[in-house]
Amino acid sequence: MNIHIKNGLVVDPLGKQQIEADVFIEGNRITGLGKTPDHFRADETIDASGHWVMPGLVDCQARLREPGQTHKGNIASETRAASANGITSLCLPPDTQPVIDNTAVVELIHHSNAKAGHRCHIYTIGALSRGLEGEQLGNMASLQASGSIAFSNADRPFINNLVQRRAMEYAAGLDVLVIIQPRDNDLYGNGCAHESAISTRLGLPAIPEAAETAALAKDIELVVQTGARTHFGQLSCARSVEMIRQAKTSGLPISADCAMHQLFLTDFDIGEFDTAKLTIPPLRSQHDRQALRDAVADGTIDCICSDHQPHEVDAKLRPFPSAEPGISSLDTLLPLALRLVQEKLLPLPELIACLTINPARIFGLPAGQIACGEIADIIIVNPDEHYICKARDFLSRGKNTAFEGWDFNGRVKKTIVAGQLVFG
Numbered sequence: 001m002n003i004h005i006k007n008g009l010v011v012d013p014l015g016k017q018q019i020e021a022d023v024f025i026e027g028n029r030i031t032g033l034g035k036t037p038d039h040f041r042a043d044e045t046i047d048a049s050g051h052w053v054m055p056g057l058v059d060c061q062a063r064l065r066e067p068g069q070t071h072k073g074n075i076a077s078e079t080r081a082a083s084a085n086g087i088t089s090l091c092l093p094p095d096t097q098p099v100i101d102n103t104a105v106v107e108l109i110h111h112s113n114a115k116a117g118h119r120c121h122i123y124t125i126g127a128l129s130r131g132l133e134g135e136q137l138g139n140m141a142s143l144q145a146s147g148s149i150a151f152s153n154a155d156r157p158f159i160n161n162l163v164q165r166r167a168m169e170y171a172a173g174l175d176v177l178v179i180i181q182p183r184d185n186d187l188y189g190n191g192c193a194h195e196s197a198i199s200t201r202l203g204l205p206a207i208p209e210a211a212e213t214a215a216l217a218k219d220i221e222l223v224v225q226t227g228a229r230t231h232f233g234q235l236s237c238a239r240s241v242e243m244i245r246q247a248k249t250s251g252l253p254i255s256a257d258c259a260m261h262q263l264f265l266t267d268f269d270i271g272e273f274d275t276a277k278l279t280i281p282p283l284r285s286q287h288d289r290q291a292l293r294d295a296v297a298d299g300t301i302d303c304i305c306s307d308h309q310p311h312e313v314d315a316k317l318r319p320f321p322s323a324e325p326g327i328s329s330l331d332t333l334l335p336l337a338l339r340l341v342q343e344k345l346l347p348l349p350e351l352i353a354c355l356t357i358n359p360a361r362i363f364g365l366p367a368g369q370i371a372c373g374e375i376a377d378i379i380i381v382n383p384d385e386h387y388i389c390k391a392r393d394f395l396s397r398g399k400n401t402a403f404e405g406w407d408f409n410g411r412v413k414k415t416i417v418a419g420q421l422v423f424g
Contacts, residue, residue: 001043001419002026008048008380013055013353014369023053025376028419033372044421046414048380054352056088056377056417057334058367060257060359061233062308063326064090064122065397066112067105068097073310073397075109076116081330081395083119083423086379086412087306089360089367090120093179094127095154101127101138103146110147119415119422121377123149123365125179128167134158137167144176149363150231152179155280165222172228177363180219181233182240183281187211192321194267194282202273205321207282209237216240220247223254231362232256234307236281238291245300255362256300258292259307260336261327261402265289269402275316275323276402279307296354297345303359306333310398328398332389334381335408342409376419385411 003025010021010033024032024040031037059082065073082090092109094100100109106124113122126143128151130136140151151171158164171178191207193199199206216232220243223230232244235258244256259279267283277283295301309326316323337355341348360368366375389406391399414424 002041003416003419003421004042004045005048005053005378005380006045008051008053010370011052011054011349011352012370013349013357014371016347016349016353018349023370023378025416025419028376030370030372030374030376033370046380050382050384051413052381052383053370054086054379054381055356055368055370056379056415057086057355058089058359058365059087059306059308059333060091060303060363061093061305062090062330064092065310066096067108072312075112075122077395077397078308078310078330079113079116079119079122083415083417084395084412085331086334086381086415087330088120088377088379088415088417089123089365091123091125091149091363093125093154094152095132095156099127099132100124100148101130101132101143103142106143106146106148117422118417120417121367123363125149126151128153128171128178129158129163132156134163137170140170140174140176144174149365150177150179155181155183157183157185161218161222165226168222168226168228168230172226175229178228178230179233180230182212182216182219184211184215187214190321192278192282193270194284196267196285198267198270202270209239209284212237212281213239213243216243220252220254223247223252227253229253233305234259234281235292235301236262236284236288238288241291241295241300245295248300255302257303257305257359258296258301260304260329260333261307262289262292263296263304263340264336265402273320275318275320276327276400276404278320278323278325279327280325293345302354302362304337304354306330310396311400313399316400326400327402328394328396328400330396331394332401332403334412335389335410336403338383338410339408376416378416379412380414380424381410382413383410385409387411
């Protein structure tokens, strides 16, 4: 199809600007911006007057629950939710069941996505170790050949630091990205809440900041030793931000993200054992939240992810320490990002860069910008549409939101993936 998007305000995260320009799509590519391409004839014209025209969002951490836990969600349900909320690229961590440690699982995921209508691009993150058991190195070369874009051990520990070092050396030799969620499992213990006066008052097993920062210090040192390009995911602490900032100043090949909910919520929001606010890493202090916001504003944190984790209702109805952690976040990623713009954390193009061009560059994806020759992953957003967040309206199978009743402005009206209108 040839599509003409007219009268919209194009948000350009690469040029950090907003421009009034028509967009022209032929096949799966953008062939014109502002100027009509020669011999162009539109099959469909979309009037975007009063709307923003943006690159499709790139979510660098989202669990779709397939294969293995389809009672919580599946590729069909979660990609439907993603496309309806402006997310056109999803990066899947390897802790599916079975683990993404062989090409058969990669092929299964892509087959399921095609069967579901290919509403989003899905990119697999392969396992750094076999079965994520932290003992033997993963089949990185074959996984890379089958399309895995990076490698991670998710939140599972290595049996020792030597195995982790060898895994990072192997990845460095292949010149592929390593993704680490810094976590010292011994310090995590059976904790479920940030170590503070609140966890003490509630009598909850606590997770100290050192459970993240001690592991992060070790991981940064292994980057120094191996030279592996490394992305640190889902940071939660002010001290972690300082360490990343120092490491970047030293010229190390590292990048970082945080989950969107960490920019809004703190351990105070747990209230009286609200399991909707149970996350791993846990919600931290107001000081930590502000440090994360400052790090997004100054570029120390490169990306913001959804850290989408859909659950069935029963998973959150247990006592706080035994409930399952995680938030269903695809339906709230963009409206929360726009809320950060309203709160003047960053101008719109720069904030959208944290959800588009920045993760696309770090993960090596053909996404994240509106320019001639680029893949036509485009969303059209009505910035003035006001609504109340209600879990019952989520398209994700997971209704476990931490933002029930919040006021949101800005809703996706149309989503185009590789030149095909998949929503709206």
